[in-house]
Amino acid sequence: MSKSKMWGPEAFWGLGYDWDPQWVLTRDQEALQEKLIDLCRTTLRDNAVESDRELVFPRKNFEALASLGLLGLNVPRAWGGLGEDHTCTAMVVETIARYGCASTAMCYTMHVGAVAAALFRAHDNATLQDLMKRLDRDVLVGTLSYSDPETGSHFWYPISSGAERVDGGWKVRKKASWTTSAGFADWYIVQTTSPDFGGDYSNLSCFLVMADEVKAEPSLWDGLGLRGNQSGTLEVDNVTMPESRLVGPVGDGANSNDETVDPFFLLCSSACWNGISLGMIDIARRHTTARRHADVGMRVADYPTIQDYVGEAVIDTNTSRSFVYLMARAMDDVTNQCDWSIHEDLSRMPRADVLHWMWQVKFTAAKNVANVSDKMLHACGGTGYKPDLGIERYLRDGKAGWVMGPTNEVLRQFVGKSVLLGFDSLDYWNQSVNERLLRNELKKMDGESKKELARELLAETDEG
C-alpha cells in the first residue's frame, strides 16, 4: 500500500496514490507534486470556476505557480530554474488539470512550449537568457502563436505571416487565428516564414515578441470549454524589433517545431487531457459513493454497471498515462534529462526522432478524454449534468483535445500514411507532386481539353 493522498487535513476524496504511477517520479518530484496538489486545493481549483464562468484569464493561478518556481520548471538551475525533466513536466501539467484548473493547465502547456523553444536556442542569445532568468520572479507568462487564419489546424504553414531584415533587426508580421493567453501573455514565440523564404513555406523562422508589440482582442474570445485559456486572435503588425529577437538562426523554424514546440505541446497537452480524465473519475468516485437510493438501500457505486464504467475509465486513462510517461522517459534518456546545453551543437535533435510516437500519445489521450467524460457523466446521472458537480465543466474542457492542432483526424492520417507510404509522403508544405493522381486525372480528359491545358501550362511556363 502506498502512502495516503491528502486534501489539506483530510484524506483525498478521489483516487489515491495506489492508482498513480508514482514510481516514475524522483523523491523531489513527488515532493513537488504534493505541494502542487495543495496549491490546487487552496487556490487553483476555486479560480477554475471563475475562469469558466466569466472567461477570466487565470493570471492569479500563474502567480501561484510562480511561487513554486513552476514557470521556470525546465530552465537550467544555473539560470535560477528548477532544471526539471520531461517526466516532471508531464506530472506538473497532469496535476494542474486534475486537481486545479484545466484552463490553467492549457495556458501552462503553451508556456512550457514557448520556454522550450526559447531554451533550445538561448545558449548564445542574451535576450532569451535574461527572459528565462526572470520567469518566476516577474511572473512572465509565455505562449506560442503558430496557427494561421488561412491554414487552420495546419499550424506549420503560416501563409499570413512574414519577416524582413531591416537595419539593426527585423520587421515582423504575424496573423494568428488562435493563440492561448492572447493579450494576457507577457511574451510570445511566433512562427513566420523566413526573411529570405522566396515562396518556400518550409523555410520558417521564430521570433520573440513582447506584450506591447501585439494586438489582441480578448473581448471577442468565447468557447465551449477551456474558457479561461483565452485563445483569441493575435496580430503583430509589421513591428520592428532588434536582431536578438530572432530565436535561433534564420530558417530554424521547422527544426524548432520538430525538436521543441511539437514534442512539448504533444506531451503536455496529453498530460492535460489525462488530468481532465482523472479529475472526472475522482469526482465520480466521490459522488457515486455518497449518493444513495432509498428504495433499494444502495449507493450508486454499488451498481455493477457503475463499477464497470469506472473500471474501464481507470484502465484506459492509465494506459494513456503510461504512454505519456513512457515517452517522457524516452525524451529524458536522449537529452540527458532535458539538458539544454546539448543544443549548443545546433544539429542535435534527439526529440525529433520520436516525434511520430508523440503523435500517437496525443491521439490516445484526446480520444480517451472524450470517452471518459461521457462515461463519467453517465455514472453521475442528472447531477453530473449540472455545473455544481464539476463534471460538466471538465467535459467541455476535454472536448478541445480532439480539435486542437494537430487534430486527431490529422494525427491518425499522419501515422497511417507514414506507415503505409513512408514519412516523405506527409509532404507538410505541399511540395511534392502526386504523379499517380495527376496521371489518373489526365486520363479523364479528351484530346481537346488536354491541348487547352497544355496551352495554359506553356503560357504559365513562359510567364515564369
Ligand SMILES: Cc1cc2nc3c(=O)[nH]c(=O)nc-3n(C[C@H](O)[C@H](O)[C@H](O)COP(=O)(O)OP(=O)(O)OC[C@H]3O[C@@H](n4cnc5c(N)ncnc54)[C@H](O)[C@@H]3O)c2cc1C
Ligand atoms: C482551446 C484551443 C486553444 C488553442 N490554442 C492555440 C495556441 O495557443 N496557439 C496556436 O497556434 N493555436 C492554438 N489553437 C488552434 C488549433 O491548434 C487549431 O489551429 C484550430 O483549432 C483550428 O481550427 P479550424 O476551425 O481552423 O479547423 P480546421 O483546420 O479548419 O479543421 C476542420 C476539420 O478539418 C479536419 N482536417 C484538417 N486537415 C485535415 C487533413 N489533412 N486530413 C483530414 N482532416 C483534416 C480537422 O481535423 C477538423 O476536423 C487552439 C485551439 C483551441 C480549440
